[in-house]
Amino acid sequence: MPLPVPVLPEGVDPAWLPVEALRPLGVRRTLIRGSGPLVDTVHGEVADACGRFGGKVVRGEEGAARGAPDGARYDLLLEVSAAEGLGAEGFAFGRDGGTTTVTASGPHGLLYGLFHVVRLGAAAFAGPVAREEHRPATALRMLDHWDNVSVHPVMGQVERGYAGGSLFWRDGRARGEAERVRAYGRLLAAVGINAVAVNNVNVREAETRLLTERLGEVAGLAEALRPYGIRTHLSVNFAAPMLLDGLPTADPLDTGVRAWWAGAVRRVYAAIPDFGGFVVKADSEGEPGPFAYGRSHADGANMLAAALAPYGGTVHWRAFVYDHRQDWRDRGTDRARAAHDHFAPLDGEFAGNAVLQVKHGPMDFQVREPVSPVLGAMPRTRLAVEVQATQEYTGQQRHVCWLGPMWSEVLRFRTDGAAGPSVAESARGGIVAVSNVGDDPFWTGHPLAQANLHTFGRLAWRPDADPCDVLDEWIGLTFPGAPARLADGLRAVLRGSWRTYEKYTAPLGVGFMVQPGHHYGPGVDGYEYSRWGTYHFADRDGVGVDRSAATGTGYAAQYAKAWAEVYESVDSCPDELLLFFHHVPYGHVLHSGKTVIQHIYDTHFEGVEEAEEARRVWAGLGDLVEPARHARVAERYEEQVRCAREWRDQVNSYFLRKSGVPDGQGRLIH
Amino acid sequence: MPLPVPVLPEGVDPAWLPVEALRPLGVRRTLIRGSGPLVDTVHGEVADACGRFGGKVVRGEEGAARGAPDGARYDLLLEVSAAEGLGAEGFAFGRDGGTTTVTASGPHGLLYGLFHVVRLGAAAFAGPVAREEHRPATALRMLDHWDNVSVHPVMGQVERGYAGGSLFWRDGRARGEAERVRAYGRLLAAVGINAVAVNNVNVREAETRLLTERLGEVAGLAEALRPYGIRTHLSVNFAAPMLLDGLPTADPLDTGVRAWWAGAVRRVYAAIPDFGGFVVKADSEGEPGPFAYGRSHADGANMLAAALAPYGGTVHWRAFVYDHRQDWRDRGTDRARAAHDHFAPLDGEFAGNAVLQVKHGPMDFQVREPVSPVLGAMPRTRLAVEVQATQEYTGQQRHVCWLGPMWSEVLRFRTDGAAGPSVAESARGGIVAVSNVGDDPFWTGHPLAQANLHTFGRLAWRPDADPCDVLDEWIGLTFPGAPARLADGLRAVLRGSWRTYEKYTAPLGVGFMVQPGHHYGPGVDGYEYSRWGTYHFADRDGVGVDRSAATGTGYAAQYAKAWAEVYESVDSCPDELLLFFHHVPYGHVLHSGKTVIQHIYDTHFEGVEEAEEARRVWAGLGDLVEPARHARVAERYEEQVRCAREWRDQVNSYFLRKSGVPDGQGRLIH
Structure with missing residues (x-):
């Protein structure tokens, strides 16, 4: 059964999925083979497009003969074939003899293959195309929402949010607007995002209860996001056993604490079988954590990982740990060093389903930072790299600042020098962005900030993509049939906007x-x-x-030798980072x-x-x-x-x- | 009938009226002659003290023979005698033949005479003292409370308040704690304060309604303050006719607007016959005012003055008007000039019951400012000088900063040079302080900040008093029988604290x-x-x-010649103001x-x-x-x-x- 495409509330912008963007699909004849809920979603998408533009869609069974059931020729074949070795999310794309074929090993791959066709537009149906295999570079492409359930007296409904209120919460309660959340999931799926954390990493009282008595509200969001292949994650409070049930400790090695978390996780998975896992900001800027009990971050993360492991869940443990009560008189302490100092010694100690989530730079999402040395220093740890789509320090969605080039630089940065792996390759645990979305009619406050969300998703899927090509794709989808003057104008105002800022x-x-x-x-x-x-x-x-090893804080020496040498010297340090290092x-x-x-x-x-x-x-x-x-x-x-x-x-x-x-x-x- | 002395809530500090401070009075025999509510208050005070310490009080009729009705000798005679030409608030004090005599022309004077005796303590009953006449230097000695009725999202319950919540309001409502308000009035009367404005000069919606449908709450405060001779004032919103009754304008020359205010004032006086008047912050930091209608501040003030005049009320029009959207690049605009630029040309245009209330310095209650040139520039205007007891810029009642010496300098400053009148003499409209009091058990947050409130009252009564003598008086009252080490210690930490800050x-x-x-x-x-x-x-x-006339903003030239010359030159400018002027x-x-x-x-x-x-x-x-x-x-x-x-x-x-x-x-x- 096709799942109906979500209907946007009146006045809400369709972003990169305007009706017109689906016309090339909607005018054609499509055969879909496969079963299950996500195939129903794919079916619904195609059916909706065909309903608008006159095409036709037929649903066949997975594994059935390729021949068209009604004997007609199909322009597009979308099929799930378990025989293909493309991974859960991969798909093959090709075109031959007038038929475009998308073959996936599983329904998630089919969903992404469908949106690949949508993004290609008319080009998906032109000329022969030899078989291409598409797989995401990383299994986790995630948005962290810093949305508060209760309005924070200083930070408001969305911490560092510049796009109105939260899509999920309002004034202490779930908004319950499943249709809009599903529409949001659709936008995300169209650029390959497959995970969302639904609450702020600073977890106050109301948010702590999402884990237990308010779990139903999270389940409601998960249900709305699931049809587009998105797993729901929850930010949790490390002290939850104390806050919620009065346990005397939150010590991660305490058996009572471990049992508490095991029970909590069991109940979460009973409600949300495909729950993604936890996000944790611990011992950071005043949040509770394992330090209070003389335990390490690995102890803390592994305790939660153990609770999640039976269900396939993951804990995302943030590496944003530093002394936020530093004395400015003390030039010996360097905040830039903190994550490496804290975490590099723990390499190899984290459980297999614990992901250490590392901000891309050592400070805090500035317009220009070096790449965090942690990203090259923990080969035996599943790392995720975290970028910030919400423009906290880059103009707060009042300024145009398209961050594609910055993210691309980060993801392609080779931590060991020219020959080593890129950040994207090191980030086996995933690529994460802090969301820039709210209940604004344009989703992102500034309409052009939609490009950041789109670009993030596309780079998370394929970090070596040229960001300018991604931008062109966004322009083409968002402004279907844009005349050259418009496309050129959009490129002119966006491409260089990060450097302008x-x-x-x-x-x-x-x-x-x-x-x-x-x-x-x-x-x-x-x-x-x-x-x-x-x-x-x-x-x-x-x-x-002065962050040199010779005369400064020694931060430069946290890098592998090739980069340590480059940054150590005033002569070799790149201009754009000179004052960071010297x-x-x-x-x-x-x-x-x-x-x-x-x-x-x-x-x-x-x-x-x-x-x-x-x-x-x-x-x-x-x-x-x-x-x-x-x-x-x-x-x-x-x-x-x-x-x-x-x-x-x-x-x-x-x-x-x-x-x-x-x-x-x-x-x-x- | 004696009015009972107000009972302080458990745990609230008696400040400068501890029970012990009344012992010298309470052990003696007192005769009171006079009638009316304030004499009842005086009677209650003496009766209460005698009840505690064993003395005796007898009430006689005003104008009756001086001989003691019971034939006994009295230690203290407190009498109202209309024949004395001491003004409404003055009194004569003397001691002869073992009897101390306080004679006042009216009940207010008797109240202040009583507290004079209290402040003198045992010295009031020692040796012969030739008749002294005491009169306040100015008829209005006022505290402005910047208390909000509704909690302001940024400024809280009390704007610039550092002593807990408001004594008058809590969470949008009157607290209704008349006994404590009366106790507050008693403390104020003991230092000669006779007027209180009960709400913030920034008047939001809830506060605007105090003028009309919530007038009863103001009347309740007035009733509690009245027994100690304190008249209640209200800060009003210049746009009240528009906000409350939907008038199309607040133009002060519009007959409908004038009629609206006349009606509002009539209803105020029906509820509060001794109502003091209005305080207005208009065309200042975003507040509405006459500028919107092309009218002058005099037009605005005089419109309200006309409404108040039939009832003997006064409008306090604040001179704190400047461009709060200045461009820092523009060195030609000088905020220090603003009040003089705006108001000096209006000298002579204000109604007789309009008081122009001028901050003591040209900026905003900094720890050191020159005296405002407005205070010497408007001889045909009733001026009030406004100081700030609440320590917004002087340590917020977390730092000890006794402001007596600063206020004394200001009040004794001679605006025309050595020979001219002092600021206190120019301030015919009164001496006003922004209150530093809240619902804190010590009233002022920092217990030693009580000295500021006490000193303000005493200097408002007698601006040429030596502030160090006033401080000694506060020490003696607050710490009755303090050993020399304590008194010396208090002096040591307070006397120089302003200069330390x-x-x-x-x-x-x-x-x-x-x-x-x-x-x-x-x-x-x-x-x-x-x-x-x-x-x-x-x-x-x-x-x-550079605020010189020769090369700077010209602010120095706003002073009378003697001071203009002093400030104009780097050579003659006093060190402590050098960077203000050069x-x-x-x-x-x-x-x-x-x-x-x-x-x-x-x-x-x-x-x-x-x-x-x-x-x-x-x-x-x-x-x-x-x-x-x-x-x-x-x-x-x-x-x-x-x-x-x-x-x-x-x-x-x-x-x-x-x-x-x-x-x-x-x-x-x-």
């Missing part, structure tokens, strides 16, 4: 310089004398953090040939000019974009340009006041 | 350098690039704001002989040492102070010292990094 914010990898708390807009000294370990040490002579005089000459101070001035003027130019380009697309979408983006460009000027002027004034070096081009600095 | 915070009058929003703790650049008009312009060469190089030599940079370093080291010393002194008083009070203060000293060190290190590091000038004494700067 980098230009007008904190320079040369030094990071932060944002307003404390909400993290929006410039605050050059905002974190300079704080407890958060986020410093730039600018004085009248120079700026930057404290240099303002007159230091970069590889670019510019001094540091002139680089600061130039990039800040350029960044604003580029933002203004993007605004201009967008304004010129008014005749090609629906009015509501065009207006929303135009309005946000006003704010982006205003804010970019504020960044430019504050950063330039700050460094002019400190350095006394005038701008080489004599521009106005206040 | 000044030393470790923003230097030389430059102000701010606090954390934005909550205003606690250092943030040297916290407001440097913001819209609030609060800058220091520190660069690698120097620091300070931008100078770090090497500039102060009158003290030190360079600016060395002064910054030295004062910051000294300030911390003084705070540490005060903590030590307090610790040594543990055997002489009740444990709860001692512990509360000791705990706050820990925080004060921690915070003072943070100020020292951040300010010193900031200026070392900027100036590059090492400390002359080679101390550690981070």
Whole structure:
């Protein structure tokens, strides 16, 4: 039986699945062979498209003869064939004799094969195509929602959310809008995402109860997401046995605690048989964890892994652990070192179903960071790499900042130097993004931020894809039949937007310089004398953090030799990371040939000019974009340009006041 | 009939009216002559004291013969005699032939005369004293409570409150605790305060309704405060006619609007016959006001004054008007100028019952500001001077900062130079403080902050009093029979505390350098690039704001000639205000002989040492102070010292990094 395609609420944007995107499929004749719920989903998709555009779909049995049951020729054959060795999610694609064939070993693969056809559009039905095999690079492609059940007094309904409320929760309760959640799952499946954590990693009281008496609310979400192949995960509170049932301890080696978790997990799987597992932020920024009992992070993770193992569940243990009560006077402590210091010694100690989830950089999702050395330091541990789709530090979905190129750089970074494995290859535990989605009609607040969600999914599936090709795919799907001027305009405002944002914010990898708390807009000294370990040490002579082994904090030595050598030396360190690794005089000459101070001035003027130019380009697309979408983006460009000027002027004034070096081009600095 | 003395709730501190403070009165024989409610209050006070300590009180009729009705000799005669020309609140005090006599022209004067006797203690009954006449310097001695009825999402129950919740309101409703409010009124009357505004000058929806349908709650407070001679005032929303009754405008010249206010005032006086009047913050920090209709502040104030006039009410119109959306790049705009620019041209235009309420300095209650030039610029306007007892910028009642010396300096400042009137003399409209009181058991959070409330009242009555004498009086009352070591210790930690606080915070009058929003703790650049008009312009060469007429914003020229000349020149400007008026190089030599940079370093080291010393002194008083009070203060000293060190290190590091000038004494700067 075909499962009906979810109906979007009135006014909600279809994102990269507008009806038109399915026209090439919907005008054709399709044969589907296979059985089970996900095949029903595939059937429903094709049937819906055919219903709109006049095509036809026939359902056959898995393993039945290839010949068309009604003797007609089919344009598309979608079949599950257990004989194929393509893995649970892989599929083969080819076209021959006028028929496009998608063959998968299992129903998940068929779902992804279907959306492959959708993404290809008309090209899926053109010319002969030799058989291609498609498999995801990693088995787990996940979105972590930092959604709170109860509204947090400071962080609100969604921590670091810039797209309205939560799709899942409102004012302490599940919203119960299964249709919209299913539509969300459909969007995610169309880019290959297969896992969602439904609550914030900071787990307060209401959220802790999702594990037990409020489990039904989680089961409701799982039911809505399941038809699109998405497994539901839950962020849990390490102290849950104490908070929920008054146990005297949460010690991971305590038999009572272990029994408690075993029981809790048993009940979770009774309610949600395909439950994915837990996400845990422990001993981090005040959250409880195993340190209180003298136990290691491996002890903590393995205790939960043991409870999940009988059911095939996984624990995602976050490596975001550092001293968040640091003394700014103490230059010996380096927050960048913390994850490696804490976790690298534990390599090999984590259970097979424990995943260590590592932020892509050593700090916290800045616009530019080096790749975390943890990602190259734990070969005997299942690592997941975590990126941030929600634009906490990259413009909060008020600025256009397409992060595809940054994520691509990270995923392709070879941790041992040119010959070693890439981050994506090391991340056997998965690729995870913090979600940028809320109940906003455009899903992501800024309509163009949809590109980040789309790009994340596609890169998680295939990390070596060219992000610009992915962007073109997003443009093609979201704006079906876009004339060249529109597609060119979208490329123009998106492709370079990450570097534009980098230009007008904190320079040369030094990071932060944002307003404390909400993290929006410039605050050059905002974190300079704080407890958060986020410093730039600018004085009248120079700026930057000496993280060399020779004279600094030694962070550079956490990398494998090839990179340690590159970063250790001011001469070989890449310009864009210079101030992350070294404290240099303002007159230091970069590889670019510019001094540091002139680089600061130039990039800040350029960044604003580029933002203004993007605004201009967008304004010129008014005749090609629906009015509501065009207006929303135009309005946000006003704010982006205003804010970019504020960044430019504050950063330039700050460094002019400190350095006394005038701008080489004599521009106005206040 | 004597009115019973209010009973404090269990655990609430009696502050400067402990039972013991009334012993000298309570052991004696007193004759009271007079009638009416306030005389009943006086009678109740004496009766209560006599009941505790064995004295006797007899009530006679006003105007009856002086001879004691029972033929006995009286130690104290308290009498109202309309024949005396002492004004409504004045009284005569003297002692002759073993009898102390207080004679007042009216019952208010008798109340203040009674508390004069209480404050004198045993000295009121010693030796002959020639007749002294006591009159308050100003008819209005007021506390403005910035208490919200509904909890504000950012500011909480009490805006800038550091003493728990509000005495008047809780979670949207009146608390209805009349006895405690009456006890509060008693404390205020004992220091001469005679007016209280019961709600915040930022008037939101719930507070706007106090004027109309919730007037009964205000009447309840007025009833509780009335027995101690305190008139109740209300902060009102200028747009109330629109918000409450849907009028299309709040234009002060619109006849419908004027009629609306006339009706509202009529109903207020029907409920509260001795209602004091309105407090208005208009066209300030986003509050509505007459500017929206092209009207002047005088138009706005006079409209409300006209409504109040028939009933003897007053409108307090605040002069705190400035551009709170300033561009930090624009050095031509100077927030310090704003009040004078807005109001001085309106001198003579305000109605007789309109009081222009002026903050004592041109900025916002910084630890050091010059006196506002408005206070010398409007001789034809009834001015009130507003100080801030709540320690928003002076340590938030976690730091000891006794403000008596600052207020005394302000009140005695002669706006025309040596020969002219003092601020207190110019402030014919009254002396007002923002309250530092809440529902904290010690009333003021920090037990020693009670001294600020006490000192304010006493200086408002007599602005030329020596604040150190006032402090001694507070010590004597609050710690009856304090041994010399305790009294000396209290003096040691309080007398210099304002200057100590000044030393470790923003230097030389430059102000701010606090954390934005909550205003606690250092943030040297916290407001440097913001819209609030609060800058220091520190660069690698120097620091300070050029407010001279010759080369700066011209603010210095807003003063009368004598002061304008003093402030205009770097040479004559007092050190403590140098950076308020001038931008100078770090090497500039102060009158003290030190360079600016060395002064910054030295004062910051000294300030911390003084705070540490005060903590030590307090610790040594543990055997002489009740444990709860001692512990509360000791705990706050820990925080004060921690915070003072943070100020020292951040300010010193900031200026070392900027100036590059090492400390002359080679101390550690981070």
